[in-house]
Amino acid sequence: DGGITQSPKYLFRKEGQNVTLSCEQNLNHDAMYWYRQDPGQGLRLIYYSQIVNDFQKGDIAEGYSVSREKKESFPLTVTSAQKNPTAFYLCASSIATRGNEQFFGPGTRLTVL
Amino acid sequence: AQSVSQHNHHVILSEAASLELGCNYSYGGTVNLFWYVQYPGQHLQLLLKYFSGDPLVKGIKGFEAEFIKSKFSFNLRKPSVQWSDTAEYFCAVNARGNYQLIWGAGTKLIIKP
Numbered sequence: 001d002g003g004i005t006q007s008p009k010y011l012f013r014k015e016g017q018n019v020t021l022s023c024e025q026n027l028n029h030d031a032m033y034w035y036r037q038d039p040g041q042g043l044r045l046i047y048y049s050q051i052v053n054d055f056q057k058g059d060i061a062e063g064y065s066v067s068r069e070k071k072e073s074f075p076l077t078v079t080s081a082q083k084n085p086t087a088f089y090l091c092a093s094s095i096a097t098r099g100n101e102q103f104f105g106p107g108t109r110l111t112v113l
Numbered sequence: 114a115q116s117v118s119q120h121n122h123h124v125i126l127s128e129a130a131s132l133e134l135g136c137n138y139s140y141g142g143t144v145n146l147f148w149y150v151q152y153p154g155q156h157l158q159l160l161l162k163y164f165s166g167d168p169l170v171k172g173i174k175g176f177e178a179e180f181i182k183s184k185f186s187f188n189l190r191k192p193s194v195q196w197s198d199t200a201e202y203f204c205a206v207n208a209r210g211n212y213q214l215i216w217g218a219g220t221k222l223i224i225k226p
Contacts, residue, residue, distance in 0.1 A: 031212055040122060042203060042216040050212060058213070090157065100145060100207045102214060104157040 003027065004105035006091050011110045013085075021076045021108045023091035032074035033092040033102065036060060043090065049074055078110060085112045115140045117206050119217035126194055127225050134189040134220050136204030143209040146187040148178055151219075152200045160202070163187065174198070196226045 004025045013019045025032065031050050035043040045058030049068040063082025068074050074093075078085045088109050092102040120135040138144065148160040161172025168180040178189045187204060204217040 040218055042117075042218040043205075043214075044216075045213060048212055094212075100212060100214060101147065101159060101162055103159075104149075106156050 004091055004093055004103060006105035006108050008108060009106065011108055013110070013112050015112055016080045018077055018079050019110065021078065021089055021110070023074045023076065023105060024072055025093045026072060027093055027103060029093035029095050030071070031094045032068070034066065034074065034076045035090040035092065037088045037090055046076065085110060115206065115208065115215045117204055117215050117217040119204055119220050121220050122218065123221050125223045125225065128196055129193050132191040132194050134202055136187045136189065136217055138185050138187070138206040138215070140206065140208055145207040145209060146180055147205040147214070148172065148176070148189050149203045149205060150200050151203070194224050196224045198222060199224045
């Protein structure tokens, strides 16, 4: 089955620790995205990548970092500099030539204690 | 800056009632338009999309949306809702040629059986 996998589904970390969220896709999509979803705020773009070894900041990149070493993988690190990291994180991918219809993974709920 | 406005944050309807969820965007150029749905515990998934052509688009599960360019609107409709339509609905807009989707805050729809 083609799709996007995110792991883990739930993640708990202590304040001050960095944590890395995994995102893998086997759709052969060039573009990948990380969003943060908070109640009543919709989806906010953290980072996106159009191609391997290249990525751009989204609207709320502060306190986050990403890498794109392989087409299939786009991990997100939530650093200790992120002031309010507890949230639901969604990874997506798309083929830009198809009007940027994005396909989503199941998400990771991060709770920082 | 581009923005997307969904007018209703919470909507409660009885089964068989008609549904219309509003979506307005602010961008003067050519756009692609999307409605996504997030059922409880499930992935965010595409409900319908508009790229060009007939401004009345039909999606899955009996949903449709009409693009009215002069009003910068893309309202979602369904003539008769079911309990299984309980979900959160998101409108998103993509400026043609741009990788980013701009998202509305979402509308939580609850259908009373």
